[in-house]
Amino acid sequence: MFPGARAERDAADYVVVGAPLDVSTTFQPGTRFGPDRIRRFSEAYDDYDRRTDQSFTDLGVADAGDVRAWDDAVEYLSFLEGELGDVVRDDAVPLLLGGEHTVSYAGVAATDPDLFVCLDAHLDLRAEYDGNEWSHACVTRRILDVVDEAVILGARTGSREEWERADEPDVTVVEPEEVGEWLEGFDGFDGEVYLSVDVDGADPSVAPGTGTMEPFGLSSTEVRDVVRAVAPSCVGFDAVEVNDRDDGQAAALGGKLLREFVYAHAASDGPIAGD
Numbered sequence: 001m002f003p004g005a006r007a008e009r010d011a012a013d014y015v016v017v018g019a020p021l022d023v024s025t026t027f028q029p030g031t032r033f034g035p036d037r038i039r040r041f042s043e044a045y046d047d048y049d050r051r052t053d054q055s056f057t058d059l060g061v062a063d064a065g066d067v068r069a070w071d072d073a074v075e076y077l078s079f080l081e082g083e084l085g086d087v088v089r090d091d092a093v094p095l096l097l098g099g100e101h102t103v104s105y106a107g108v109a110a111t112d113p114d115l116f117v118c119l120d121a122h123l124d125l126r127a128e129y130d131g132n133e134w135s136h137a138c139v140t141r142r143i144l145d146v147v148d149e150a151v152i153l154g155a156r157t158g159s160r161e162e163w164e165r166a167d168e169p170d171v172t173v174v175e176p177e178e179v180g181e182w183l184e185g186f187d188g189f190d191g192e193v194y195l196s197v198d199v200d201g202a203d204p205s206v207a208p209g210t211g212t213m214e215p216f217g218l219s220s221t222e223v224r225d226v227v228r229a230v231a232p233s234c235v236g237f238d239a240v241e242v243n244d245r246d247d248g249q250a251a252a253l254g255g256k257l258l259r260e261f262v263y264a265h266a267a268s269d270g271p272i273a274g275d
Helices: 031-040 073-089 101-111 136-143 160-166 176-185 220-233 249-268
Strands: 014-019 061-066 093-098 115-119 149-153 171-174 193-198 234-240
Touching: 014 031, 014 073, 014 249, 031 061, 031 093, 031 234, 031 249, 073 093, 073 101, 073 234, 093 101, 093 249, 101 115, 101 136, 101 193, 101 234, 115 136, 115 220, 136 149, 160 171, 171 176, 176 220, 193 220, 193 249, 220 234, 220 249, 234 249
Parallel strands: 014 061, 014 093, 093 234, 115 149, 115 193, 149 171, 193 234
Antiparallel strands: none
């Protein structure tokens, strides 16, 4: 159970769901361990948040456990979408723990937002990778099939074709050195948002436990500030691409960001999908 997630499932305002999919990781596998590691390395966090004057245990968070993964990614994503859709139909916000980034597609499909916002080192705009249209390297491209627009924060690498796709009007890329300025000018979104945190958006010096590390990334404070800013507009959230190849740094960051999301969303009385 995610620490502090003490609400009953049928009365919850937020529901944690683990999605340990690990079938298309292209360098260092291990995202199947992500949900459990995020829970484990969140055990030391204090319940009280001084900034918002709230206690996590008072915010109606439940943990529904993991949706066991299998090798057929498309079939799994369809099943996971149904599980997350049940959360939405219960008027709660899904908090998805990956698992490879591909699971974000299910979160988006279940919540039906207007806009997909992700923190990510990679553009993930490939039409296919090694012949696989459902590789984690293609997730934002697949999500653009079901949302109007994507904003990718912290991206710093991609193929020539991906950068060309990113030049289309439905994609906004904010590179790491521009994120601070973007935050200073941020004044909310016009519409409902799904926020995805690929932990490799952070610099590997602060989150080395991920499959495809990319230097020159965001600080943990910059990632936190993005989550705090975007959360009030959100109908869903995920933290993905955490694996078991560090001493818990990536998992600790993922768990802390989930808590920051809940504090910020609850303090703002943010939206629920379908309302």
